[in-house]
Amino acid sequence: MDKFELNILGCGSATPTTRHLPTSQVLNFREKLFMIDCGEGTQLELRKARQKFSRLNHIFISHIHGDHCFGLPGLISTFGLLKRTGDLVIHAHKDVEAMFKPMIDSFSENLPFEVRFNHIDPNSNSLIYEDRSLKVHSIPLMHRMPTCGFLFEEKQKERHLRAEMISFWKIPIKDFQLIKEGADWISPDGTVVPNKALTKDAEIARKYAYCSDTAYNEKIIPIVEGADLLFHEATFAETEAVRAKQTFHSTARQAATIAKEAKVKQLMIGHFSARYDSDQILLDEAVEVFENTVLANEGLLYKI
Amino acid sequence: MDKFELNILGCGSATPTTRHLPTSQVLNFREKLFMIDCGEGTQLELRKARQKFSRLNHIFISHIHGDHCFGLPGLISTFGLLKRTGDLVIHAHKDVEAMFKPMIDSFSENLPFEVRFNHIDPNSNSLIYEDRSLKVHSIPLMHRMPTCGFLFEEKQKERHLRAEMISFWKIPIKDFQLIKEGADWISPDGTVVPNKALTKDAEIARKYAYCSDTAYNEKIIPIVEGADLLFHEATFAETEAVRAKQTFHSTARQAATIAKEAKVKQLMIGHFSARYDSDQILLDEAVEVFENTVLANEGLLYKI
Numbered sequence: 239m240d241k242f243e244l245n246i247l248g249c250g251s252a253t254p255t256t257r258h259l260p261t262s263q264v265l266n267f268r269e270k271l272f273m274i275d276c277g278e279g280t281q282l283e284l285r286k287a288r289q290k291f292s293r294l295n296h297i298f299i300s301h302i303h304g305d306h307c308f309g310l311p312g313l314i315s316t317f318g319l320l321k322r323t324g325d326l327v328i329h330a331h332k333d334v335e336a337m338f339k340p341m342i343d344s345f346s347e348n349l350p351f352e353v354r355f356n357h358i359d360p361n362s363n364s365l366i367y368e369d370r371s372l373k374v375h376s377i378p379l380m381h382r383m384p385t386c387g388f389l390f391e392e393k394q395k396e397r398h399l400r401a402e403m404i405s406f407w408k409i410p411i412k413d414f415q416l417i418k419e420g421a422d423w424i425s426p427d428g429t430v431v432p433n434k435a436l437t438k439d440a441e442i443a444r445k446y447a448y449c450s451d452t453a454y455n456e457k458i459i460p461i462v463e464g465a466d467l468l469f470h471e472a473t474f475a476e477t478e479a480v481r482a483k484q485t486f487h488s489t490a491r492q493a494a495t496i497a498k499e500a501k502v503k504q505l506m507i508g509h510f511s512a513r514y515d516s517d518q519i520l521l522d523e524a525v526e527v528f529e530n531t532v533l534a535n536e537g538l539l540y541k542i
Numbered sequence: 543m544d545k546f547e548l549n550i551l552g553c554g555s556a557t558p559t560t561r562h563l564p565t566s567q568v569l570n571f572r573e574k575l576f577m578i579d580c581g582e583g584t585q586l587e588l589r590k591a592r593q594k595f596s597r598l599n600h601i602f603i604s605h606i607h608g609d610h611c612f613g614l615p616g617l618i619s620t621f622g623l624l625k626r627t628g629d630l631v632i633h634a635h636k637d638v639e640a641m642f643k644p645m646i647d648s649f650s651e652n653l654p655f656e657v658r659f660n661h662i663d664p665n666s667n668s669l670i671y672e673d674r675s676l677k678v679h680s681i682p683l684m685h686r687m688p689t690c691g692f693l694f695e696e697k698q699k700e701r702h703l704r705a706e707m708i709s710f711w712k713i714p715i716k717d718f719q720l721i722k723e724g725a726d727w728i729s730p731d732g733t734v735v736p737n738k739a740l741t742k743d744a745e746i747a748r749k750y751a752y753c754s755d756t757a758y759n760e761k762i763i764p765i766v767e768g769a770d771l772l773f774h775e776a777t778f779a780e781t782e783a784v785r786a787k788q789t790f791h792s793t794a795r796q797a798a799t800i801a802k803e804a805k806v807k808q809l810m811i812g813h814f815s816a817r818y819d820s821d822q823i824l825l826d827e828a829v830e831v832f833e834n835t836v837l838a839n840e841g842l843l844y845k846i
Contacts, residue, residue, distance in 0.1 A: 253623050254586045254616070278616040279583045282558045302648065304619040312564075312582040315608040316557050337648050341641050344606065 240268045240371075242392065242444055242542040244467065247283035249508035249534035251473050251487075252305045254278065258510055259536055260305035261450060263469070264289055265390060267372055273297040274388060274448050280309035281316050283536065291320055296367060298374070299330035300450060301360065301385035307334060311341045318349045325352045329366050329374075331384050332357040360386035363461055377461050379452035381486045387449035389461060397437035407431060444542050447502070450509050453483065454492040456499070465502040467542050469534065472507035475519050490520040494527035508534030544572050544675075546696065546748055546846040548771065551587035553812035553838035555777050555791075556609045558582065562814055563840055564609035565754065567773070568593055569694060571676055577601040578692060578752050584613035585620050587840065595624055600671060602678070603634035604754060605664065605689035611638060615645045622653040629656045633670050633678075635688050636661040664690035667765055681765050683756035685790045691753035693765060701741035711735060748846050751806070754813050757787065758796040760803070769806040771846050773838065776811035779823050794824040798831035812838030 243266045250258025260277025264284060271294040273280075284291065299307050310328070317326060328334065335355040342353055358366050358376055361384060367374035370393070377387035396418035404414075409423060417423055423431045447462035450471035462468050470493035474482040482489050488496075490507055497505035505528055510517050517533050524531040532540075547570045554562025564581025568588060575598040577584075588595065603611050614632070621630060632638065639659040646657055662670050662680055665688060671678035674697070681691035700722035708718075713727060721727055727735045751766035754775035766772050777791035786793050792800075794811055801809035809832055814821050821837050828835040836844075 253620050254589075256586070256590060259586075260616075278613070279586065282560070282563075282583065285558075286560060304615055304649065308616045308619070309582070311608055312558075312612045315612070319557055333648070337645050340644055344637070344641050345608065 239441055240392075242267050242446070244446065244469075244506075244540045244542060245287045245289060246508070246534045246536060246538040246540070247280055247287060248277050248536060249510060250305075251509050251511050252303070253512045254305075255512045257515075258512070259283060260308070261300075261509060262309060263448070264294070265446065266293075267390070267392070269293055270295070270372075272374070272390065275300055275306040275450075276309040276313060277305045278308040278312075281313040284313075287537070287539075291317065292322065292324075295324055295326060297326070297328045297330075298366075298388050299328060299334050300379070300387060300448075301381060301383055302331060302333050302337060303383070303451070306451075307338075310338055314342060314349070314353060315345055317351065318345065322351045325354050327354045327356055329356045329358050331360055333384075358386065360384040375461070377447065377449060377458055379449060379458070380455045381451045381453065385451060387447060387452070387458070389465070390446040390448075392443040392445070394443045395440040397433070397440050399437055400435075403431075403436050407436075409436070446542050449496075451487060453486040454488050454496070456496070459496060459500045462496070462502060463500045465500065467504045467506060467540065468497050468500065468502040469506045469508060470496055471509035472520050472524060473509050473511050475514070476523055478511070478513075490524040491527055494524040494531060497524075497528040497531070503530065505531045506534050506540065507531060510534075543745055544696075546571050546750070548750065548773075548810075548844045548846060549591045549593060550812070550838045550840060550842040550844070551584055551591060552581050552840060553814060554609075555813050555815050556607070557816045558609075559816045561819075562816070563587060564612070565604075565813060566613060567752070568598070569750065570597075571694070571696075573597055574599070574676075576678070576694065579604055579610040579754075580613040580617060581609045582612040582616075585617040588617075591841070591843075595621065596626065596628075599628060599630060601630070601632045601634075602670075602692050603632060603638050604683070604691060604752075605685060605687055606635060606637050606641060607687070607755070610755075611642075614642055618646060618653070618657060619649055621655065622649065626655045629658050631658045631660055633660045633662050635664055637688075662690065664688040679765070681751065681753060681762055683753060683762070684759045685755045685757065689755060691751060691756070691762070691766075693769070694750040694752075696747040696749070698747045699744040701737070701744050703741055704739075707735075707740050711740075713740075750846050753800075755791060757790040758792050758800070760800070763800060763804045766800070766806060767804045769804065771808045771810060771844065772801050772804065772806040773810045773812060774800055775813035776824050776828060777813050777815050779818070780827055782815070782817075794828040795831055798828040798835060801832040801835070807834065809835040810838050810844065811835060814838075 247262040248259030261275040262280040445465040447465040472490035472493040473487035551566035552563030566584040749769040751769040774797035776794035776797040
């Protein structure tokens with residue numbers, strides 16, 4: 239299977255602690271890197287994760303809170319020192335560009351590459367990135383300011399040809415594409431060879447959904463449904479449910495409820511409040527509702 | 543003696559590595575904290591150094607390069623979350639304010655304190671801060687953009703009264719201040735009691751000089767002369783002397799030459815290039831010229 243791996247660079251909330259750094263993740267899809275959020279210190283964690291900076295061309299920012307974007311200037315500046323040449327695209331609400339523009343302008347004359355902003359509308363469930371094998375959609379979330387999650391979907395691949403059957407029926411190359419797309423084949427003597435006899439199933443396309451920061455929001459369930467991995471914020475334990483509601487964050491139990499209702503395969507919780515000395519209480523509360531839950535942690539590599 | 547301690551939070555150069563973080567230091571003078579430069583990740587190092595955030599009211603920024611100031615937004619934002627109330631003063635070239643203003647404005651409505659900028663002229667040797675016991679002057683440096691170092695000087699204290707002599711001569715309280723300032727005392731019968739007989743020397747006022755980033759610049763020698771501690775950047779070893787000159791940085795040997803000529807008591811070198819796997823070569827080269835040299839390192843606490 240093609241590489242589809244999530245590296246957790248930071249999974250704390252607003253205040254960095256000696257236990258957790260501000261939010262950042264990097265998704266390695268077939269050796270292309272996609273960064274999701276970029277809190278202070280992200281560039282150093284990316285280095286520690288031994289990911290190649292040159293493979294990172296797209297950064298997705300969920301919202302403008304500092305713990306999700308204050309690492310951008312340092313990362314961009316380091317890209318300059320590393321003599322990067324390819325454009326860097328930042329997919330974010332337009333306010334993110336406004337906030338960082340003076341800073342980026344201050345050193346951009348020395349940058350050997352361009353920083354481009356793709357303004358996204360966090361309130362819509364829209365396609366914001368697409369290439370030959372991957373699509374990324376925004377997921378509208380409920381937070382104190384315009385915020386969206388991101389759904390990374392592998393595109394469905396074509397069916398695999400069975401070499402022995404292709405050879406047996408002496409099928410010409412020109413017919414391969416239609417067969418890979420699912421068509422039956424009709425031999426010169428009129429025999430209809432069903433597609434299933436000629437091909438094997440392609441791997442099932444995988445989905446990763448990232449939802450942070452957000453209050454409990456059932457509207458995201460149909461969007462993240464069936465995801466191979468759902469990252470959902472779980473800032474608080476149930477004892478802080480009132481505070482979670484006030485601050486538009488979720489409890490671990492709420493994250494697990496979304497995972498359960500959306501029938502995802504795996505839930506990862508993160509964005510932990512600095513108040514917890516251990517995240518075990520959050521895991522325990524989530525597992526009661528949805529068993530396949532893991533805790534995010536700095537340095538964690540998860541194969542989707 | 544009053545506390546006068548330097549905490550090294552970061553002593554690397556432009557690119558943070560797993561060995562060194564970008565520049566930041568915090569000076570603890572009688573439990574008041576003075577921060578010098580604030581690279582990305584500073585707030586976390588300040589936490590690790592177990593320094594009280596509430597005691598930090600003044601930040602001095604040497605120049606606008608990211609490795610000296612990209613930690614400001616995160617630190618200021620965290621001050622907000624910690625419900626700080628006292629003003630925070632940032633002493634820096636006016637361009638620093640321009641660069642960070644949109645970012646600070648974006649969350650300043652939620653800040654329970656004011657961020658004030660004291661615009662300094664990095665090209666002049668001027669008094670930029672003063673309180674009852676400390677003075678800070680700028681030290682003009684030679685870098686690719688307006689840059690200054692900082693000289694922290696304890697104010698000379700008054701002489702200590704010798705209690706037994708004051709009692710012997712029955713000197714009235716109203717005369718104490720003049721005696722502490724160095725005056726002789728004349729008794730009612732006309733006897734002149736010399737000041738030396740009535741007082742002991744005060745502790746000698748201490749000086750800390752911070753010089754980074756800078757090319758070799760002999761003009762700073764009279765300003766930093768006799769400092770108890772001189773921090774001088776030593777980005778490169780002698781093999782990179784040409785590159786040091788081109789980029790307006792110093793070699794370890796040049797830092798040591800300044801220390802020797804200025805007759806400082808102790809030299810600390812830092813701002814190490816990421817190219818060195820060990821800083822020992824820099825220490826070796828410096829010690830050949832000036833023996834009392836130490837390497838800066840993250841977590842180092844130096845008592846001045």
